[in-house]
Amino acid sequence: MRRMAEYRLEVNGDSLDVSAPDHWTLLEVLRYRLALTGSKQGCDKGDCGACTVLVDGKPWLACLTLARSVVGRRITTIEGLLPAHRANGGSGADPVQAAFDRCGALQCGFCQPGMILSAKALLAKTPQPTRDEMREALSGNLCRCTGYTQIFEAIESAVASELGLKPAARAWGAPPVSCAARKDGGA
Amino acid sequence: MLRLPQFELVQPSTVAEAVRALAECPGALVVAGGTDLVPNLKHELFTPPRVVSLALLAELRGIRRENDGSLVIGAMTPLAEVAESELVRAQAPALAQACSLIAGPQLRSMGTLGGNVMLDTRCQWYNQTYFWRAALGFCMKKDGTECHVVKGGRTCVAAASNDSAPALMTLGASLEIATASGKRTLALDDFWVADGIYNKQVARDEIVTAIRVPATGAGHRGAYGKLRDRGSIDFPLLGVAVRLELDAQDTVAQADVVITALAAQPKRITKVAEALAGTKPGTAAFDAAVEAVGALAHKQCKPLPNIPGDADYRREMVPVYVRRTLQAAARREGPVHHV
Numbered sequence: 231m232r233r234m235a236e237y238r239l240e241v242n243g244d245s246l247d248v249s250a251p252d253h254w255t256l257l258e259v260l261r262y263r264l265a266l267t268g269s270k271q272g273c274d275k276g277d278c279g280a281c282t283v284l285v286d287g288k289p290w291l292a293c294l295t296l297a298r299s300v301v302g303r304r305i306t307t308i309e310g311l312l313p314a315h316r317a318n319g320g321s322g323a324d325p326v327q328a329a330f331d332r333c334g335a336l337q338c339g340f341c342q343p344g345m346i347l348s349a350k351a352l353l354a355k356t357p358q359p360t361r362d363e364m365r366e367a368l369s370g371n372l373c374r375c376t377g378y379t380q381i382f383e384a385i386e387s388a389v390a391s392e393l394g395l396k397p398a399a400r401a402w403g404a405p406p407v408s409c410a411a412r413k414d415g416g417a
Numbered sequence: 418m419l420r421l422p423q424f425e426l427v428q429p430s431t432v433a434e435a436v437r438a439l440a441e442c443p444g445a446l447v448v449a450g451g452t453d454l455v456p457n458l459k460h461e462l463f464t465p466p467r468v469v470s471l472a473l474l475a476e477l478r479g480i481r482r483e484n485d486g487s488l489v490i491g492a493m494t495p496l497a498e499v500a501e502s503e504l505v506r507a508q509a510p511a512l513a514q515a516c517s518l519i520a521g522p523q524l525r526s527m528g529t530l531g532g533n534v535m536l537d538t539r540c541q542w543y544n545q546t547y548f549w550r551a552a553l554g555f556c557m558k559k560d561g562t563e564c565h566v567v568k569g570g571r572t573c574v575a576a577a578s579n580d581s582a583p584a585l586m587t588l589g590a591s592l593e594i595a596t597a598s599g600k601r602t603l604a605l606d607d608f609w610v611a612d613g614i615y616n617k618q619v620a621r622d623e624i625v626t627a628i629r630v631p632a633t634g635a636g637h638r639g640a641y642g643k644l645r646d647r648g649s650i651d652f653p654l655l656g657v658a659v660r661l662e663l664d665a666q667d668t669v670a671q672a673d674v675v676i677t678a679l680a681a682q683p684k685r686i687t688k689v690a691e692a693l694a695g696t697k698p699g700t701a702a703f704d705a706a707v708e709a710v711g712a713l714a715h716k717q718c719k720p721l722p723n724i725p726g727d728a729d730y731r732r733e734m735v736p737v738y739v740r741r742t743l744q745a746a747a748r749r750e751g752p753v754h755h756v
């Protein structure tokens with residue numbers, strides 16, 4: 231019964247050959263076959279969002295996905311953000327990753343890959359989200375450390391720096407971005 | 418870390434192949450988005466030799482409007498798409514609202530409407546790991562002989578917890594089903610069996626291909642109200658779907674209230690239309706009728722300690738959510754939710 235299935239997944243723009251049993255989840259294949267351990271194994275049953283990846287741009291829980299069911303679909307993990315940003319001519323880290331860093335939107339960091347990917351999915355759809363839209367988009371990602379405020383501030387800071395705004399100013403109708411003042415002015 | 422039990426995964430590319438893949442392997446199970454089945458497999462509530470995934474069946478995705486105005490929603494359409502569809506929001510607001518409150522954002526991009534209709538019933542003694550269940554002593558629904566909710570009970574009362582189901586019932590929806598011997602349709606009202614172990618009239622080797630929602634007119638009003646602990650992720654502690662049909666004078670001609678997360682099937686509250694008929698939203702008479710319907714629902718619904726949440730509290734919230742959801746429908750608002 232424990233047959234290996236051979237298939238190819240498209241992860242972060244690379245076509246990767248996988249050999250794994252049919253009952254492995256996408257999270258297991260990412261972590262234990264492809265060594266992409268950025269996607270975290272939290273609850274392993276859909277409750278926490280630590281394993282969030284993007285599938286064709288949509289936020290997706292890798293722990294509940296049968297790996298072979300996403301053959302042919304575009305999978306993005308946290309490891310894919312920086313190369314994609316650089317390939318688009320950007321420098322430094324991905325703007326959302328940079329903002330999480332700048333705003334101290336983490337303590338232990340376990341929830342962060344999932345938070346950032348949910349935030350990326352939100353910003354792709356809604357480039358200038360309100361706080362309510364952020365709350366809704368991140369409501370499937372639990373953080374046991376931060377209290378969420380700095381996470382929302384990080385998203386606001388990322389938007390502000392994309393718009394070339396001084397992040398300390400009220401940017402697009404959202405509350406003022408307070409984290410930017412703390413460190414490097416959100417540059 | 419929760420591992421899946423071993424199984425063979427089959428991913429057919431036509432419905433006919435899928436039905437065959439189920440028929441030729443007794444005990445095989447269907448998987449759509451996997452957001453209900455995968456946790457249940459991890460908890461060893463099922464150990465199928467084969468899992469048949471509908472993921473590649475593009476023909477089961479999408480929402481279309483028929484000539485007679487009815488909506489046909491493919492079983493594999495993601496919940497997020499149902500919630501955001503302009504067609505569904507305009508014609509079946511209660512369904513769009515219910516889907517918008519299911520689980521959280523990731524689960525709504527993965528989970529499908531067909532999977533939601535076919536959701537397994539839930540109980541706090543059942544949706545647990547094998548280790549947990551073994552420690553307590555198994556129950557009738559899986560591996561055991563007794564019920565921990567109703568002592569001495571002979572029927573499992575695990576709760577129907579699918580948010581879309583009560584909304585679909587108020588809308589008079591039906592299922593299109595593919596079987597080894599052909600096709601059939603089944604009204605959602607006739608779908609249920611009063612047994613929490615398996616509460617459906619759709620067999621494990623049948624495939625729901627689409628959900629059909631009859632046309633509604635200009636006087637249609639619908640809304641969904643959901644009680645849960647947090648503003649996201651959680652299953653309903655109570656789900657209330659309502660429908661009002663207003664006549665040309667804007668008075669209520671027809672009304673329906675269906676409540677879920679009680680026992681194995683959603684409950685249609687009786688005498689609702691009689692109470693509301695002839696009243697006009699925005700008047701004291703309507704408000705009084707709404708109050709009366711809340712009292713009817715309170716009398717007819719008896720939440721059990723099957724799902725989390727204090728049963729007495731859930732019962733006291735029945736009239737509150739019925740009143741708010743009826744008022745929201747009348748104002749073309751909703752969903753009713755605490756955040």
Ligand SMILES: Cc1cc2nc3c(=O)[nH]c(=O)nc-3n(C[C@H](O)[C@H](O)[C@H](O)COP(=O)(O)OP(=O)(O)OC[C@H]3O[C@@H](n4cnc5c(N)ncnc54)[C@H](O)[C@@H]3O)c2cc1C
Pocket residue numbers: 275276277446447448449450451452453454455456471492493496518519520521524527528529530531532533534535536537578579580581623624625626650651652653
């Ligand atoms: C943390 C968490 C929170 C959740 N919260 C909610 C909630 O608030 N409300 C809610 O309603 N649900 C909730 N769910 C359950 C689930 O996400 C949804 O019900 C979803 O719609 C299930 O659809 P799916 O496609 O993922 O189903 P699957 O898991 O693929 O399937 C569910 C069941 O239906 C059967 N099935 C699926 N498709 C078909 C078909 N086309 N024909 C025949 N049988 C089929 C499967 O065999 C299985 O038994 C939650 C799940 C999790 C993990």
Ligand code: SF4
Pocket residue numbers: 539540541542543556557558559563564565566567572573574575613614723
């Ligand atoms: S109601 Fe709960 S405890 Fe009782 S048999 Fe059903 S699942 Fe088991």
Ligand code: FES
Pocket residue numbers: 270271272273274275276277278279280281282291292293294
């Ligand atoms: S690990 Fe996937 S949701 Fe928690």
Ligand code: FES
Pocket residue numbers: 335336337338339340341342372373374375376
């Ligand atoms: S930073 Fe620790 S869980 Fe979010």
